[in-house]
Amino acid sequence: MAMASSLQAMIRPYVITLLCLLIMVMIKTAKSEDSLIDNVCSGDHVDSIYCHQLYSNETDTLGPKSNLTGLAGIALHNINWKAAYNKRTFIDKDAYLSSLCSVPYDHIVSKVATARNMGFDKSIETGDVNRLEETITTVLSEALRCESFFLSPEDDGYEINEELIKLAYILQENEVSC
Numbered sequence: 001m002a003m004a005s006s007l008q009a010m011i012r013p014y015v016i017t018l019l020c021l022l023i024m025v026m027i028k029t030a031k032s033e034d035s036l037i038d039n040v041c042s043g044d045h046v047d048s049i050y051c052h053q054l055y056s057n058e059t060d061t062l063g064p065k066s067n068l069t070g071l072a073g074i075a076l077h078n079i080n081w082k083a084a085y086n087k088r089t090f091i092d093k094d095a096y097l098s099s100l101c102s103v104p105y106d107h108i109v110s111k112v113a114t115a116r117n118m119g120f121d122k123s124i125e126t127g128d129v130n131r132l133e134e135t136i137t138t139v140l141s142e143a144l145r146c147e148s149f150f151l152s153p154e155d156d157g158y159e160i161n162e163e164l165i166k167l168a169y170i171l172q173e174n175e176v177s178c
Helices: 002-042 048-056 064-085 093-098 105-117 120-126 129-141 162-173
Strands: 151-154 157-160
Antiparallel strands (some): 151 157
16 A cells, blocks of 8 residues: 555656646647737738638628628638649739729629629638639629729728739739730
C-alpha cells in the first residue's frame, strides 16, 4: 500500500505537467486558427465583406449589396488561389482600373437571384470551385457594359463598388467580352 502511494506521489507532478502542456497546446492551436482567419481576411486579395460573410454565415441576411460584394470576393479569392497554386502572381489590384465594365445595380440583383436558383449556394457549401466560377460567369457575363463603374446605393449617395470592378476585370481577363 505504501509503495502504491509513493508511486502516485512520484507520478503526480508529471501528470500535472502533461495536463498543463496539453492545455497550452490547445490554447495555442485555437489562437493560430484565429490568426489564420485574420491573415486570410487582411490579405490584399480578399475583401473584408467577403470574409465577414464567410465567417459569420450571414450571407442571406445582409441584403443584395453585401451578397454582390461577397460574390465578387469569392470569385476573386478562388481565382487568386488557383494562381498561387500554379505559382503565378496574384492579380494586381492597380490593374483593375485599366479595364472597367458596369452592370446596372438592379439587373445584378436579379442575376444574383438567378444564381441562387442555379445552385450558387450549393457550390459554396460543397467547395465546388469550378461550378462556382461557371455560375458567376454565366450569371454576370451577359450583363457587362464597357467603360463605366459599378455603383451601389449608399445613405450618402452613390459610391464605386470596388469588388464588382475587380470582378469585371477578372471576367474580362478570362475572355468574357463586354
